[in-house]
Amino acid sequence: MVGGGVGGTSAAVTLVRAGVSVCVLERTDYSPWRPGETLSPAAHAELRQFLAPEPLETEGFLVSYGLEANWGSERPHHHAFLTNPYGCGWHVERRRLDLQLARHARALQVPLWERSCVTHLEREGSGWRVEATTPEGPLELRCEALVDATGRSAQVARHCGVGRREEDGLCSVSAIIDRPSSHTEHLLRVEATPLGWWYAAPLPENRFILTLLSDVDVLEHHDAFRPAGWSALFASTRHLAGRLGELPEVRRLHVRRCETSRLERAAGEGWAAVGDAAAMWDPLSSSGILKALRTGRAAAEALCSTLGGDSGALERYADERAEEFSRYLSMRQANYALEQRWAGEDFWRRRLGAPSGLERN
Numbered sequence: 431m432v433g434g435g436v437g438g439t440s441a442a443v444t445l446v447r448a449g450v451s452v453c454v455l456e457r458t459d460y461s462p463w464r465p466g467e468t469l470s471p472a473a474h475a476e477l478r479q480f481l482a483p484e485p486l487e488t489e490g491f492l493v494s495y496g497l498e499a500n501w502g503s504e505r506p507h508h509h510a511f512l513t514n515p516y517g518c519g520w521h522v523e524r525r526r527l528d529l530q531l532a533r534h535a536r537a538l539q540v541p542l543w544e545r546s547c548v549t550h551l552e553r554e555g556s557g558w559r560v561e562a563t564t565p566e567g568p569l570e571l572r573c574e575a576l577v578d579a580t581g582r583s584a585q586v587a588r589h590c591g592v593g594r595r596e597e598d599g600l601c602s603v604s605a606i607i608d609r610p611s612s613h614t615e616h617l618l619r620v621e622a623t624p625l626g627w628w629y630a631a632p633l634p635e636n637r638f639i640l641t642l643l644s645d646v647d648v649l650e651h652h653d654a655f656r657p658a659g660w661s662a663l664f665a666s667t668r669h670l671a672g673r674l675g676e677l678p679e680v681r682r683l684h685v686r687r688c689e690t691s692r693l694e695r696a697a698g699e700g701w702a703a704v705g706d707a708a709a710m711w712d713p714l715s716s717s718g719i720l721k722a723l724r725t726g727r728a729a730a731e732a733l734c735s736t737l738g739g740d741s742g743a744l745e746r747y748a749d750e751r752a753e754e755f756s757r758y759l760s761m762r763q764a765n766y767a768l769e770q771r772w773a774g775e776d777f778w779r780r781r782l783g784a785p786s787g788l789e790r791n
């Protein structure tokens with residue numbers, strides 16, 4: 431398993447429960463910031479099932495009651511989770527969530543190496559030889575199959591020569607903001623603007639994350655990668671600025687590429703990609719964690735079938751990912767089509783046509 435995020439731990443736990451011996455290499459010690467803060471009710475249900483019989487530790491997380499969106503009109507739309515059969519969602523501290531999943535994998539005797547990075551991959555017979563650096567020194571492993579859970583970089587797939595198809599040039603620019611405790615919020619707020627869209631999500635410990643999403647060239651043009659430019663754009667929002675009030679001075683921005691994209695093939699001989707490595711969905715879907723959990727499990731099941739002699743299992747897994755992505759693209763297009771107020775602006779114009787390859791400027 432290369433990568434110990436949600437997708438990697440989901441695959442590792444599924445494999446180990448099926449009696450397959452696994453090892454996870456994770457590049458970080460789970461301390462770097464990473465986005466993905468809202469668990470939908472369906473993701474919460476999936477996580478509970480994944481961790482069972484352990485409960486999901488929600489201490490420090492905030493219950494999420496739903497979404498308020500200014501999207502397609504000046505009037506806000508409300509989407510409450512209260513009537514959802516899975517109950518409410520959660521606003522989570524992502525590092526804490528990933529650490530919890532890593533602890534769960536370790537409790538099932540999965541060796542999970544933190545601060546360990548693959549330096550060399552090579553096919554050896556029908557399996558792989560892997561070299562990695564670890565805090566204890568170099569490591570050499572031999573395995574029958576690899577799971578690419580490296581997120582957007584999809585390093586195993588890239589090593590296998592598999593290309594990535596990008597649908598847009600979306601990028602997120604976020605700031606973490608402290609707020610007075612009297613302002614505790616439980617709603618995710620979304621606002622469409624002429625140059626892209628914003629979301630504000632509560633975080634534990636009286637903070638919230640405020641993110642602007644647009645295409646890289648649009649963000650550059652509007653000076654959104656510098657705190658002063660980004661703050662001025664926020665101040666010009668019609669709804670969020672009023673709702674959230676004046677911000678303290680923003681000094682640090684977190685930038686993440688989050689283009690909607692997929693691998694040309696999510697699996698091949700002796701490997702399968704999961705989570706963001708296989709496909710990235712627009713953060714508008716708020717489904718990345720759920721998708722990583724589900725594809726981690728599905729890839730692990732396909733690998734178990736392959737080890738059991740089913741030679742078509744990985745191919746079927748890859749076909750399913752391609753079909754799922756094309757269904758997702760139609761949904762994404764329908765969501766963006768709800769917003770027609772700025773159809774002539776670059777960001778919206780690019781999303782209101784039929785899905786195609788990345789438009790280059």
Ligand SMILES: Cc1cc2nc3c(=O)[nH]c(=O)nc-3n(C[C@H](O)[C@H](O)[C@H](O)COP(=O)(O)OP(=O)(O)OC[C@H]3O[C@@H](n4cnc5c(N)ncnc54)[C@H](O)[C@@H]3O)c2cc1C
Nearest residue numbers: 433435436437457465466467468581602688705706718719
């Ligand atoms: C701005 C933004 C907001 C989002 N909001 C939400 C949200 O509200 N809800 C939601 O569900 N999703 C959200 N997402 C999506 C979500 O964050 C991702 O879909 C999810 O993190 C994917 O999990 P993953 O395990 O596939 O990849 P990742 O979380 O990226 O994990 C990959 C892991 O692999 C490790 N790694 C990488 N390379 C190597 C290597 N060579 N060797 C070893 N380890 C390696 C990394 O350190 C990392 O731990 C958001 C995304 C963005 C960009």
